[in-house]
Amino acid sequence: MKNTFGNSISVTLFGESHGSHIGAVIDGIAPGIEIDMDYIHNKIDQRRPQGKISTARVEADEPNFVSGVFEGKTTGTPLCIIMENSNTKSKDYSKTKDLMRPGHADFTAIEKYHGFADYRGGGHFSGRLTAPIVAAGAIMAKALENKGIFIGTHIKRCQNISDRPFGDLKSDIKKLNTPAFPTLDDRAGAEIVKIIETAAAEKDSVGGILETAVTGIPSGVGEPWFDSIESVLAHGLFAVPAVKGVEFGAGFAFADVRGSQANDSFYMDGDTVKTKTNNNGGINGGITNGMPIVFSTVIKPTASIFRPQDTVDIAKMENAVLELKGRHDPAIFHRARVVIDSITAICLCDMLCQRFGTDWLADKEG
């Protein structure tokens, strides 16, 4: 479905970095869900550029609900969010439009769209399109919270600095759900900020690994094969620009251990079946087991750097050197974390409604 994601609930994305508007259509969401503007603004603020470790392009990102909302609540009909693009400096791009930016989609866009795509600011491939994803995700994340399901993402590692692991998930997720720099350990956060600043000072960029936890998810959600929870979440997560890896639970570290260490033993906690460890990240056979869902994503270093780079001039079909101007982030993983949260909320709402019906999401007694 190309730019549409989800079955019971779907999100369709549209827009270009320098077009008049960007936006998203949410379809299939239950009627009667409150549109909590404070909640949505808090999420949008988590994605907002932050001082000198971010781009100078700052957009209002105010979501305008042109349909599907009536008297402050979802109607159940398609909900279209549009956001204006106001702070565009298209001239920055036209000068270098034939120089393919390494690590970006300039070249692949030309190959796919035969040169008809809007190249300004990365066009449809711009990270700006994550803003409507965040607005859409905020509506769904709030609805999930009403059902006791909470999502939070921290920076797990950047270069040689690691944040502390998740501990008490309830308080950790609460701490993460503010626009502050998203580490659990503030000192680790300060060091990662320094890494970003140093890279920026050296006209370079850095990447990082994010870790996400979801609590309160019921067991029995997901499908055995092609719509496993891992499949559907990964599908959504790899749609986020710069995500190049996704792992659940112990992930790639499973290559280092034996089955006797990897298996999560079950035990009874009162009437509830739990596992002693959570190496499988809350998922067995593609289906939730009731333990927290835990996964990591890697965000590659921002492709836009201010150093001269070897590339090609696609009009002249010859080698060239590119020196970027414009406004760019030296790192985006700290901003991307709320996009990861949003994609997670969208996926889970979809899979929960497939299982429990459309109206489940709005049902207060849940």
Next chain:
Amino acid sequence: MKNTFGNSISVTLFGESHGSHIGAVIDGIAPGIEIDMDYIHNKIDQRRPQGKISTARVEADEPNFVSGVFEGKTTGTPLCIIMENSNTKSKDYSKTKDLMRPGHADFTAIEKYHGFADYRGGGHFSGRLTAPIVAAGAIMAKALENKGIFIGTHIKRCQNISDRPFGDLKSDIKKLNTPAFPTLDDRAGAEIVKIIETAAAEKDSVGGILETAVTGIPSGVGEPWFDSIESVLAHGLFAVPAVKGVEFGAGFAFADVRGSQANDSFYMDGDTVKTKTNNNGGINGGITNGMPIVFSTVIKPTASIFRPQDTVDIAKMENAVLELKGRHDPAIFHRARVVIDSITAICLCDMLCQRFGTDWLADKEG
């Protein structure tokens, strides 16, 4: 779509480990594609248990094409493959059916299916269902080869033993496409076999990391957001039992480098645009750039081990100890690699036909 995967070309999977048959329906494949039984058997042999590092359950796995094939070629109508389950020992399972095997889907299946699922041998969750995936993938991989697209997967690492990296892809992929143990360096292969044998001797199991390369894929294939090549491939790959992580190109190592190292510089190779490095694994902005697609998957240690394990008795709702009998693999990554190849072939055929039309796959002139 639950157990159906793909748009232009789709695969629907069905069956249980101890039912009468397992199988798959391929829909949307072009008419006139040759069914090369030698090619298919070679693929099925790559998945077959191998001596003492594998389960003692050996199935014929002979694919029976009950529809969609006429006079040795695809007809263009739905192609149903069925395989008999003959060598089943269901008694092994009934004794312990209430003891939830750690790391398996026993518990989540009960939560999802309320106790109605066939529990014998893991039922629908059994790795046996990868046999029809391999048969389906073989038809598509052969069709891709006719178009100059080749896929190969080797064991990248198991515990502390790493295979050598991919070198000349043409010869490496050729070497991998036999039933031999899938490493590029035979000595590394022998050491990994030893690791598996040691684990087996100690009633335990091991996991590993697989690396896959695809050559000959045209540029411009994939979608910018939700159907990025990464999204669609990851969706399929995470459907494979025991896959817990997927990374493209440098993957999680992107957290260790700067943008100036991570970006793949473009250059002209005659009339062709290429990149000097391939850290992005042949994909920019979710779309192929013409360089080889490269990705890694991690396969967790087989969940079935012969050591006593803590678990719960789901009927009595109390803690219990499980001692597995039966026939199990101490490692499955070496068998899983052809499943990864198959999923890759299925995904790519689907995305290529979306782009170029249904008949493209059968078109000899390519």
Next chain:
Amino acid sequence: MKNTFGNSISVTLFGESHGSHIGAVIDGIAPGIEIDMDYIHNKIDQRRPQGKISTARVEADEPNFVSGVFEGKTTGTPLCIIMENSNTKSKDYSKTKDLMRPGHADFTAIEKYHGFADYRGGGHFSGRLTAPIVAAGAIMAKALENKGIFIGTHIKRCQNISDRPFGDLKSDIKKLNTPAFPTLDDRAGAEIVKIIETAAAEKDSVGGILETAVTGIPSGVGEPWFDSIESVLAHGLFAVPAVKGVEFGAGFAFADVRGSQANDSFYMDGDTVKTKTNNNGGINGGITNGMPIVFSTVIKPTASIFRPQDTVDIAKMENAVLELKGRHDPAIFHRARVVIDSITAICLCDMLCQRFGTDWLADKEG
């Protein structure tokens, strides 16, 4: 999705008239639904050829559930039904394979599949593939009956003979759910049988109009635009071979009346909102209003007739005359009615589960 239909619950169809097997995969059906073989056989009998007004080819049509059923109930995993093709006389077809049968899909199959399709007996286009549809529909119709939803179809008209209109739906639907000739008025039925016999005697065939009623369907099911109940039902109904028209409620007669006659006035029947008339066939704005769903379908005369017909020889690319041999029905609408019922059951199960969740269908308290 080509040969797959449905979202929450889907049916994938496969097979050819003269292949080894035909079948269907049901995916997404709730676990714990009883497989009532008497009920299924009754439905299969409704589709069975009937004496001299039907083809002489009689198949056992015994559904073999190769997956998704365990201990007599659905497991919740994909349910594959296969049926053997035993009574095939392929020689009948090979002689005339280049002569395109008028009204059949021979020519369009060649255009679509470039000559690779199995031509014997119409191949994948054969009405035989409605047998697994009926088996799949029977499972769903039974589950709907457990929820108080009943479906029945009668012959509304053939040539100048009309059956009496639906009266008391409960008893009318009960009367129709047997293998007897499906009219409400037995005398009308006898006259229609005569029409068929006369046509058969004159080496010709006839068509007819079927009318279907569904009682007990809750209000509020369906979507406002592209997945209106009418859209989804019509999508399924037009998949049935020989269906060339579908109308809901008054249908094409809406061109003869004014709004004041066409509108169905609402009134309170105790606490329930009902309509005085049901010209809209139980559907307003694409969504059920709680009144019975009523629609008609037209089944064209069987294309296979024994008279000489003008056509082309597709190999020689020249005009030719075709004289059919073999075994053919002089009418199929009386057999098609259970296929219409089955498609209706499949559609409604899908839309109800989308609304109320997967498990709703199995929920006894419902």
Next chain:
Amino acid sequence: MKNTFGNSISVTLFGESHGSHIGAVIDGIAPGIEIDMDYIHNKIDQRRPQGKISTARVEADEPNFVSGVFEGKTTGTPLCIIMENSNTKSKDYSKTKDLMRPGHADFTAIEKYHGFADYRGGGHFSGRLTAPIVAAGAIMAKALENKGIFIGTHIKRCQNISDRPFGDLKSDIKKLNTPAFPTLDDRAGAEIVKIIETAAAEKDSVGGILETAVTGIPSGVGEPWFDSIESVLAHGLFAVPAVKGVEFGAGFAFADVRGSQANDSFYMDGDTVKTKTNNNGGINGGITNGMPIVFSTVIKPTASIFRPQDTVDIAKMENAVLELKGRHDPAIFHRARVVIDSITAICLCDMLCQRFGTDWLADKEG
């Protein structure tokens, strides 16, 4: 997919009659297709209210392309069209919001959306949402014309007045593609206008039957079962408000004839296979045979009439009488015809691109 339609190319609809905007997102359309504003305006004019036989609510309906268009051509990325709602008189509706309008979706919307939907002017169910369908369809219809495929719809019948049948399709379709009243015979048109005026004068409304023809469509397009051309077209057509019946070729009249009359004999016209008659409307076995596609749709009388009507007050749960004020059409079939054309263009583009690939639509040589 609820409010999204199509596979290769999809259209997602959003908006409410009295919200700020209505619109649609087209996804999957090839890059490089010219946005011909004159062509689009002509189509929009065909849907525009016409003097005294139409509502007094006249909207600019100017399509604003907020994404997916660059320098006058499609980019290949999602194309979002928005249109402003300016001429809204919401007060007309709030007075009678609890009185369920017979024949409308007021009641079913409450049942589905539990009272949260925007009731003003029919909300999401309003015929106003056909305006973005027409804009979307115009882009596709123009692209089809560039490939030699033409679509036209006339009024076949209203009450006892029938238009003349289609004759020379090329000139007939040309005649229909203007904002003039859509009959082939101007005198029949004048009489139908009189029927509408008389109904309007008597505070009533009328319906009618539309007939559509498509020329130039290649043979071999469509799928054998669930995605037959009839299935996909009917799915789209029944999404249009007030459509209650769809028939292909001879349609319901197939019940009146025998197979020997119904079958379309093939013959050679030079190198091309044609049929002598076209009772099957250009479709055999769900697949195009190269003859013109011909189908009819019935549009019921406008539900909004100015006579007092019996209904219920849904708040008080008691019987009531409704007297509508506001602005309403006494007939909509003459305006609906361009919506039918648009849905047809959308469906055919989708099915053609599935077959021939995404880029086919933009390919000039085609």
